Amino acid sequence: MIEGTARGRSASRVDRFTESVIREMTRLADLHGAINLAQGFPDFEPPDELKEAARRAITDGFNQYPVTWGSPRLRLALAEKYRRFGWPELDPDTDVVVTCGSTEAMASTFLALIEPGDEVLFPEPFYENYGPDAFLSGAVPRTIPLTGHSWQLDVERLAAALTPRTRAIVLNTPHNPTGRVFGDDELHAIAEIAVRHDLLVFTDEIYEHIVYEGAHRSIALLPGMGDRTVTISALSKTYSVTGWRVGWAIAAPPLIASIRKVHDFLTVAAPAPLQEAGVTAMQLPDAYYEALRDSYRERRDTFFELATESAFDLLLPEGAYYAMARIGPIRERLGLEDDTAFCRELVSRAGVAAVPGSSFFADPADGRDLIRFAFPKRLETLRAAAERLTEFAPR
Numbered sequence: 001m002i003e004g005t006a007r008g009r010s011a012s013r014v015d016r017f018t019e020s021v022i023r024e025m026t027r028l029a030d031l032h033g034a035i036n037l038a039q040g041f042p043d044f045e046p047p048d049e050l051k052e053a054a055r056r057a058i059t060d061g062f063n064q065y066p067v068t069w070g071s072p073r074l075r076l077a078l079a080e081k082y083r084r085f086g087w088p089e090l091d092p093d094t095d096v097v098v099t100c101g102s103t104e105a106m107a108s109t110f111l112a113l114i115e116p117g118d119e120v121l122f123p124e125p126f127y128e129n130y131g132p133d134a135f136l137s138g139a140v141p142r143t144i145p146l147t148g149h150s151w152q153l154d155v156e157r158l159a160a161a162l163t164p165r166t167r168a169i170v171l172n173t174p175h176n177p178t179g180r181v182f183g184d185d186e187l188h189a190i191a192e193i194a195v196r197h198d199l200l201v202f203t204d205e206i207y208e209h210i211v212y213e214g215a216h217r218s219i220a221l222l223p224g225m226g227d228r229t230v231t232i233s234a235l236s237k238t239y240s241v242t243g244w245r246v247g248w249a250i251a252a253p254p255l256i257a258s259i260r261k262v263h264d265f266l267t268v269a270a271p272a273p274l275q276e277a278g279v280t281a282m283q284l285p286d287a288y289y290e291a292l293r294d295s296y297r298e299r300r301d302t303f304f305e306l307a308t309e310s311a312f313d314l315l316l317p318e319g320a321y322y323a324m325a326r327i328g329p330i331r332e333r334l335g336l337e338d339d340t341a342f343c344r345e346l347v348s349r350a351g352v353a354a355v356p357g358s359s360f361f362a363d364p365a366d367g368r369d370l371i372r373f374a375f376p377k378r379l380e381t382l383r384a385a386a387e388r389l390t391e392f393a394p395r
């Protein structure tokens with residue numbers, strides 16, 4: 001134990017959030033030797049050509065600091081890939097910054113573009129990182145509940161939440177944790193509000209290629225949005241390399257210039273050889289994305305079919321690789337106080353780790369009867385998990 005006067009003293013901005021519950025659940029899964037359906041990472045390998053490209057990049061000497069805002073080759077490859085998927089021409093020199101994952105892209109965006117006291121709106125439930133992003137940048141988070149079983153965005157509520165201090169809307173589509181893929185009507189309505197009230201939109205599109213129902217649309221491409229949208233994504237999910245820590249933000253040059261400044265002093269750069277391997281990722285053919293989507297659809301459908309044997313009430317996602325489950329009746333039957341107690345019981349007794357729903361809500365009570373499973377796993381892992389869930393809580 002280290003003794004000293006500075007012990008236990010932290011800055012007040014840090015006291016406003018807790019350690020990540022998702023990553024805590026991963027630690028518990030390891031402790032109990034459980035199947036980890038908590039944290040969203042694959043238990044299978046990335047494509048061989050990416051692993052080979054990463055090895056080659058190290059051998060070829062990409063081992064020192066790269067250009068701080070991203071390898072020129074990766075920025076060019078990103079611009080070409082976005083063009084292939086329907087975007088207008090991006091200038092790799094002014095419109096892109098490569099970051100340490102989309103986590104850093106979002107944090108740097110908040111720090112670069114939000115004044116302390118500015119209000120930021122986000123649909124709720126929301127990916128747990130956005131809360132700390134807001135607190136670290138001094139933003140005041142305001143949540144807009146997604147409504148009904150299909151998690152619709154209530155645009156009138158969004159408009160009603162605006163104040164003179166509102167500066168930005170944070171969007172995530174396809175959405176973690178609900179799996180919503182926001183529709184054209186919702187995106188147009190958000191864009192209209194953003195343009196009318198001169199707001200920024202930060203959109204996290206890390207699951208852009210994992211869509212089962214409907215189609216992914218980038219709000220940046222809607223009228224009036226090009227200059228006010230920061231589009232964030234990463235290699236992590238699309239290429240099954242969550243540990244590589246390579247992501248990016250795309251926006252108009254004045255926004256990117258500010259984000260680059262923050263990024264430079266926070267992390268300097270994403271890992272150089274893995275950025276080079278990212279060029280190979282960007283050049284994978286369209287068939288790669290089709291196979292990715294089909295393989296995730298198979299995982300989703302297998303897990304859902306097997307889990308019908310259990311009492312977990314799973315909500316079918318339209319995209320991303322998570323399934324929310326309603327657990328109210330099981331929780332009450334087992335006499336467990338809330339979703340966190342439920343997840344602790346589930347990991348220790350059933351050997352399956354999930355995330356308590358409360359981690360995705362500002363008020364924990366709103367997530368009390370929900371948990372989230374992640375299914376980027378081999379089919380045999382999902383089969384074993386579904387069996388354990390059924391044994392724990394049969395239908």
Ligand SMILES: Cc1ncc(COP(=O)(O)O)c(C=O)c1O
Pocket residue numbers: 040100101102103104127172176204206233234235236242246247
């Ligand atoms: C919506 C969303 N954004 C960002 C991340 C983290 O992305 P990265 O690994 O690129 O930092 C995750 C990971 O689960 C996520 O679900």
